[in-house]
Amino acid sequence: MVAQANSPGAGAIIVAAGRGTRMGTKESKQYLMLQDKPIVVHTLEVFDRHPLITEIVLVTGEQDVERVRAWIDEYGIITPIKVIPGGAERQHSVYQGLLQLSSVWVLVHDGVRPFVTEEQVTACYEAAVKHQAAVLAVPVKDTVKQVDEQGWVTATPDRRSLWAIQTPQAFRRSDLMRAHEEAAKEGFVGTDDSMLVERMGIPVRVVEGAYGNIKITTPDDLDYAEFVQSQKEAKGRGNA
Numbered sequence: 489m490v491a492q493a494n495s496p497g498a499g500a501i502i503v504a505a506g507r508g509t510r511m512g513t514k515e516s517k518q519y520l521m522l523q524d525k526p527i528v529v530h531t532l533e534v535f536d537r538h539p540l541i542t543e544i545v546l547v548t549g550e551q552d553v554e555r556v557r558a559w560i561d562e563y564g565i566i567t568p569i570k571v572i573p574g575g576a577e578r579q580h581s582v583y584q585g586l587l588q589l590s591s592v593w594v595l596v597h598d599g600v601r602p603f604v605t606e607e608q609v610t611a612c613y614e615a616a617v618k619h620q621a622a623v624l625a626v627p628v629k630d631t632v633k634q635v636d637e638q639g640w641v642t643a644t645p646d647r648r649s650l651w652a653i654q655t656p657q658a659f660r661r662s663d664l665m666r667a668h669e670e671a672a673k674e675g676f677v678g679t680d681d682s683m684l685v686e687r688m689g690i691p692v693r694v695v696e697g698a699y700g701n702i703k704i705t706t707p708d709d710l711d712y713a714e715f716v717q718s719q720k721e722a723k724g725r726g727n728a
């Protein structure tokens with residue numbers, strides 16, 4: 489790992505305040521069990537074990553703060569961590585997290601991407617330190633088409649320029665804060681943090697990640713995640 493002298497680690501914001509409407513479960517998806525632990529705890533553990541992460545803010549639903557705080561002890565999380573309530577949109581939840589951090593660098597990650605690896609976190613962080621901002625991503629495998637509201641194809645962009653963007657996304661905290669404040673002033677709501685930073689004219693470097701870093705969004709994703717996690721655990725026990 490190549491941590492640069494002027495970049496002593498990073499804070500992580502893990503956003504887990506969504507409702508999980510596409511999952512359709514009564515319990516919000518980030519709190520569902522994935523084998524032995526809630527999904528968000530698997531995610532948290534990757535950042536807790538990471539040597540570059542100096543502080544964590546875990547953003548949850550307002551009604552979930554207390555029970556999630558209890559998990560911090562139960563699952564032995566040791567990195568300094570705050571559990572706070574989020575907002576109506578993902579962007580608002582990230583901003584609440586930003587207000588709690590003091591590190592120069594920040595990594596924003598979805599609580600429902602539990603299969604991110606230590607190496608991917610490091611690669612994203614190092615690319616940000618080198619280039620100012622970075623996102624993890626994978627090249628799209630399908631042909632992607634633009635379709636109008638009536639269901640007609642309007643364009644087929646060249647697939648070679650299309651990447652599916654994941655998290656973590658890494659930024660200077662001051663840049664991300666400014667980007668969020670500008671977006672809020674202008675009433676702009678984006679689906680990721682990079683969009684807000686791009687609007688400021690800040691270049692964002694893409695770091696090739698892995699298809700396995702899925703966002704658990706629908707019931708199919710949950711089935712797949714159960715399979716992956718059971719394989720990981722069997723491997724850990726030396727059975728696979």
Ligand SMILES: Nc1ccn([C@@H]2O[C@H](COP(=O)(O)OP(=O)(O)OP(=O)(O)O)[C@@H](O)[C@H]2O)c(=O)n1
Nearest residue numbers: 503504505506507508509510576577578581599
């Ligand atoms: N107001 C919100 C909305 C989303 N998120 C978090 O952002 C991540 C990515 O969002 P997504 O997968 O879309 O989650 P939901 O918004 O919960 O899902 P849905 O859109 O199906 O309701 C999730 O970890 C989610 O908990 C958040 O912290 N605050």
Ligand SMILES: C[C@](O)(CO)[C@H](O)COP(=O)(O)O
Nearest residue numbers: 578598653654655679680703
């Ligand atoms: C941030 C993100 O995970 C990048 O793929 C994604 O944009 C979150 O989007 P969602 O609308 O909250 O699913």
